[in-house]
Structure formats: C-alpha cells, structure tokens
Amino acid sequence: MKNVLLIASEAVPFIKTGGLADVAGSLPKYFDKTKFDVRVMIPKYTCIPWEYREKMVYKTHFYIDLAWRTQYVGVFELEWNGVIFYFIDNEFYFGGNKPYSWIHEDIEKFAFFSKAALSALPVLGFRPDIIHCNDWQTGLIPVYLKERFSQGEFYQGIKSIMTIHNLKFQGIWDLKKVKDITGLPDEYFTSDKLEAYDDANYLKGGIVYADRVTTVSETYAEEIKTPFYGENLDGLMRARANVLSGIVNGIDYDEYNPETDKRIANNYNQITFRKEKWKNKVALQKELGLTEDKGKFMIGLVSRLTDQKGLDLVAYVMDQLCAEDVQFVILGTGEERYENMFRHYDWKYNDRVSANIYYSEDMSHKIYASCDAFLMPSLFEPCGLSQLMSLRYGTVPIVRETGGLKDTVEPYNEYEGKGTGFSFANYNAHEMLSIVNYAKDVYYNHKREWNKIVDRGMKTDFSWNSSARKYEDLYNSL
C-alpha cells in the first residue's frame, strides 16, 4: 500500500476558482484503493460553503512559528466520495470571501499553509510515502521537506512531486521579505534554488527540490522548455527535463454526465443526442432572452476572462463572430476590459449574444449541454478542462492547437471522416474566424457530418481512468 497526500490550494466541491480544483477534487477518487491510499489537504477557507464546513470534524491543533509570530494551526477532516480530505484552519490567513488576494498576502498565506501541512503529518497518524504538490502555492513544501523536515526521522524518505498546472503563476515576491516569512536561511536564495531574477520564487523552489515534476499535458511539458511558453523558467525546465513528464488531465465523468446531470433541462446520451440535445438549447435561449430557434448555431464560452484564454483574438473579430446566423453565450469573470467588451456586445446584439459575467456551476453545465460549439482559442493552455466537458456533452470544441487542447481535440478532416473538433495553429484572429466559419458551414450545410463529429467526440474517453493509471505508475516509480 502506498500512501499519498495531494496538497493544493483548492479542490471541488469545497472551493474552486479554476481547473486546479477540478483536478485536486476528482483525481483522488480514481486510484486503485487496494494499492493506494490517496488523501487530499487544502486550506479551511471561511468562504467554503457552510454545508461542507459544518460537516468537517476537528482532529487536532498546535502552533507553529512563522514570520516572527506564533500561529495557530487547526486540522479538520471530512470524507467525501470515499476520499479523506484534511483542512488546515487559521482564520487570520484563510478568512475573507475568496481564496486568493494580493500576492504579498498570498505569499505569507501559503508559506503558512506549506509549513502547517508538513507539521500536521506526525499528529494525523498518516505518513505519506509521497507528497503530491500542485502549483506555486505548494512550492515551498518540497523545499521545507528536503531542507528542514528531513532531519526528523518521521520525514525521512518522503518523496515529493511538483505538478505544474500553470507556469504563468509562480509566487514571486521580494527576496528579503520571503526570507523573513519562510525562515529559510540565506543559502536557499541563490539562483540555483529559490531565487530567480533577484526575487524569490516559490514555484521554482518546488521544481528544484521535488523528486519528480509533472505538468498536465504532454504537449505543455514540451512547450515549457521553450522561451515562448517557459515564463522565464524554460532554462530550469530544460535542466529538469530528466524528471519532467506530462500527464493529461481527465474530468469527473459522474459529475459531468449529460445522461444524469440534474442541472440541465433535458438529459441525453451518445445515442439520443440527435433527438434530445436541442431541447437544452431552446431552454437556455428562453432563460437568457435569446431568439428561440433550435436550428441556430450556438457557440459557448466558459472561462476565466484573461489573456491566457485568447480573448484578445475574440475581441478583435467580435462583430464578425456575432453574425446573424450565430448565437454566442459567454460565462466568465476576470479582467474588466473583457467583461465590458462582452457586456457591450450583449447590448449591441441583444437577440443573439448573452454575456453572463458571473460564476455559476449551474450555468456552466447548461452551456456545455446546450451549445453546438465551444470556443477556446487559448494563447497557452496547460491542459484545459472545458474542452473535455464540451466533448462529453456533445458540444464541438473549436480550439487553438496548443498544450492540452492539441492533445485532446482531434481536428476534423472532411476527407477521411475523422476528428472531434476544429482547430487552428497560429495565434491570429482571422485564422480563428475562418475556422469558426468553417465549423458553421459544416453545421448548416453538412448536418450528417456534424453529427458524426459530435458522435466521435462523445465516444472519446477523458475520464480519469487512463490518467490515474499514469499517476499510479509515477507513484510506483518513486
């Protein structure tokens, strides 16, 4: 039996701002329970809905030193879908109405979390063989594990894995302040360790000190070794190439299942989608005040509204995208200029554009189930889960060929009758527009072909089944 503790800053169903939460909350369910005991640890944010917090069971508490202060650490536990979740409690750090705030606050918050997480292990009665860290918020864990906690017998031999979900976010802050906060001595702040470009860098620490480094698709694992995708750490990624690999994400096929989903108007499956899926579209048109027309080509976009997602391309050709024979439904929050851009077009083309500038799990499911196509023209995309959700719901993804999008969407080939979506290569608005128009043409003029694309998409398997096996192999190799 191998014990694994997966540590992250968010996990569904408790707290989610993006795909990391989907991964941390769903992957652990899919391990072979006779061989792996995988548990999860996240902060006990006060913004976790009360329905979950009230069920958490107090385990223990103790105190640690951080940034010249003594801090309370509470540990709570909750079993969810057969997986044990631990929650680190401290309302000074994890209060507030969202998990993240200003970077200087988050830097201290996650130094606390990392130290508290490791300190909690001996009192929990769970000694992991492997600690699986995720993104910069947990980057200090491999550092503390190797350099500090490795002196105690309990910690000896514990291995660590650093999974990069997004290299863009590294947890960078003033070197001197980070020294003070972390209590790590000077020698850790050199350019081969935590220092990068005169600042301290949490993710770099994790990448340097972890025994293995993974990212969430094979293509992204290659891309980040190049300057364009490397976010100034491409040299480090090349240096760590011997321990770096890509394992593509899956999604929770129980949660995202058009046949049983209670959030959508009308259930359907791979066989009935031709007769049933459109009813979701009409229900959504009604709900959002769009023209009710089951035959209208409806494009969906569910996303954090940031540059990563290729929204400047969308903004550039928005008028052409919103042609009369198209409906465009957007769900997302993020940068103000994109929020306002979508609001503007919602006003301008009221009958065919619907901008929903908020966060809603319910609405996201309705969009995945209702639309004909899903637009995701990312500038970079470590994996991307939205396109997998779209495939699952028979909504045809239109993507740029980058990172996980390239690994999961097979471009339609009309001559060979192959493909599950549409894609374009260059980061260029007109290239995107022409591929959208191509998709629209297939939808309107070659409906049988379109339905075959949907059919092939719904048949793909991006459940966790195959990727969980790859993580098992990785755990076993340590």
Ligand code: ADP
């Ligand atoms: P990222 O993690 O970069 O944001 P992913 O595609 O991996 O991108 O995951 C995004 C996840 O967040 C998906 O589950 C998507 O449905 C969800 N999501 C994004 N924005 C919203 C929103 N406004 N409302 C509901 N869900 C959203």
Ligand code: GLC
């Ligand atoms: C990040 C990436 C996204 C990925 C997700 C889960 O947020 O931006 O591409 O799917 O993490 O790994």
